[in-house]
Amino acid sequence: MLSLMTQAFLLFEEATPAAEEETSGVALLLPDKNEAIAGIIAFAIVFFFIWKWAVPALNKTLEARQQAIRSELEAAEASKVEAESLLRDYEDQLSGAKAEANKIVDDARASGEQVKADVVARAETEADQIKERAHGEIVGERERVAGELRRQVADLSIDVAEKVVGSSLDAEGQRELVDRYIDDLGGVH
Amino acid sequence: MESTAHSDRLAGYSSALMDIARAEGDVDSFVDEFYSAAKTILGTSELRETLTDARIPVVRKQGIVGDLLGPRVNGVVVASINFLIAVGEARSLEEVASRVAQLAAEEEGTVVAEVQSAVALDAGQVARLEAALSKATGKRVQAKVVTDPALIGGLVAKIGDTVFDGSVKSRFADVREQWG
Numbered sequence: 477m478l479s480l481m482t483q484a485f486l487l488f489e490e491a492t493p494a495a496e497e498e499t500s501g502v503a504l505l506l507p508d509k510n511e512a513i514a515g516i517i518a519f520a521i522v523f524f525f526i527w528k529w530a531v532p533a534l535n536k537t538l539e540a541r542q543q544a545i546r547s548e549l550e551a552a553e554a555s556k557v558e559a560e561s562l563l564r565d566y567e568d569q570l571s572g573a574k575a576e577a578n579k580i581v582d583d584a585r586a587s588g589e590q591v592k593a594d595v596v597a598r599a600e601t602e603a604d605q606i607k608e609r610a611h612g613e614i615v616g617e618r619e620r621v622a623g624e625l626r627r628q629v630a631d632l633s634i635d636v637a638e639k640v641v642g643s644s645l646d647a648e649g650q651r652e653l654v655d656r657y658i659d660d661l662g663g664v665h
Numbered sequence: 666m667e668s669t670a671h672s673d674r675l676a677g678y679s680s681a682l683m684d685i686a687r688a689e690g691d692v693d694s695f696v697d698e699f700y701s702a703a704k705t706i707l708g709t710s711e712l713r714e715t716l717t718d719a720r721i722p723v724v725r726k727q728g729i730v731g732d733l734l735g736p737r738v739n740g741v742v743v744a745s746i747n748f749l750i751a752v753g754e755a756r757s758l759e760e761v762a763s764r765v766a767q768l769a770a771e772e773e774g775t776v777v778a779e780v781q782s783a784v785a786l787d788a789g790q791v792a793r794l795e796a797a798l799s800k801a802t803g804k805r806v807q808a809k810v811v812t813d814p815a816l817i818g819g820l821v822a823k824i825g826d827t828v829f830d831g832s833v834k835s836r837f838a839d840v841r842e843q844w845g
Contacts, residue, residue, distance in 0.1 A: 630844035638837050642817045645833075650784040653818045657831030658790065661822075662797035 675757055679764035682745055686769075689741050696769040697809070698742045702734055703762035704779075704811040716755035726750050766809050775805040781813045782820040783832065798822060798829070 507515065645653070686695035712733075716726050727747045734743050749758055763779060770777040778798050780786075786794070791808050798806040802824055818833035 626844070630841065634837050634841050634844070638817060638834075641833060641837075645783075645818050647784070650818055651790075653831075653833070654782065654784075654786060654790055654820055655793075657819055658793050658797050660831070661829060662793070662800055 671757075675754070675761055675764060678749065678752075678754070679761050679768055682761070682765050683768045683772075685741065685745065686765075692769060692772075695739060695741060696766055698739050699745060700762045700766050700809050701811055702738055702742055702746065703758045704809075713756065716750060716758075723751055726755065770807050773805075773807070775807040776802070776824055778806045778808045779823045780808045780810040780820055781816060781832075782810055783812070783814055783816040783818045785812050786810050786820070794820075794822070798824065801829070802827070 686692045766777045795808045816832040816834045819831040821832050822829040
């Protein structure tokens with residue numbers, strides 16, 4: 477801006493002699509020399525004030541605004557990053573939760589199957605035991621009955637045999653029995 | 666020690682009866698009659714129940730004995746049995762008879778074989794049985810024979826704690842044991 481003003485001033489310096497010689501052509505467009513000086517001075521003063529206070533204030537405002545926008549942008553960026561990281565976290569958590577839920581379901585299913593298998597195995601074992609016990613009881617009962625029957629048959633047979641022998645032993649038979657036993661006693665010892 | 670005291674009392678009665686027999690003179694016939702009376706006639710379970718029944722008066726029991734043995738048996742024997750009933754030892758009659766027989770046998774240097782036979786034995790059989798038992802035990806044996814039809818056939822001889830069992834009943838008992 478300063479260089480622009482200097483150029484304008486130089487242009488003005490060069491143009492001045494021509495204006496005094498003849499007031500025609502381009503010189504018609506140029507202001508009077510004193511007017512120009514006053515204008516330039518006024519312009520310089522205004523320029524100075526503007527350059528000294530207004531521009532810095534404007535710059536400052538702009539900068540502040542720029543700064544504010546930048547910081548807002550940064551904040552937004554940060555928020556976005558944070559949001560993304562949160563989102564990622566949530567996604568991670570969600571997938572973790574899903575995996576855990578799946579795992580829990582799988583575990584539950586597996587343990588349910590295990591329990592089922594256990595129950596079935598226990599029931600089978602118990603059934604086997606009951607069957608075995610029943611079988612043992614049946615066998616025992618059969619043996620007991622068979623033994624009882626054998627004993628009864630034996631008792632009856634012996635009772636009958638005793639009666640038969642008793643009634644079939646006549647005096648001669650009795651005598652022979654005694655004699656034979658006496659002979660045995662004398663012979664054996 | 667009740668049983669020991671009782672056993673001592675029975676021993677006392679037995680030797681007292683031996684003294685009575687000696688006093689009367691014929692020890693052998695007394696012992697034989699006493700033994701067979703106690704073992705056979707009084708040894709039946711019905712009579713034993715009657716004689717040991719506390720509700721029946723002693724006099725009545727003695728009357729039954731007198732009726733049963735009566736004139737067939739020496740009066741001293743009946744009196745001895747009545748004495749044992751009077752002192753409340755009716756249930757020990759058989760044991761006293763065994764003891765008396767043993768005492769009499771000891772005096773003669775022999776041991777008693779208490780023989781139960783299904784049928785009565787004749788003198789020859791008794792003699793051969795005594796010989797066989799003497800051979801078996803190494804002692805002089807004197808057999809006291811009573812009949813017991815429950816044996817079915819054969820005989821059982823008991824000398825002290827040794828039993829020679831040749832009865833048909835015990836054969837059947839053996840068979841019953843094996844089959845049962």
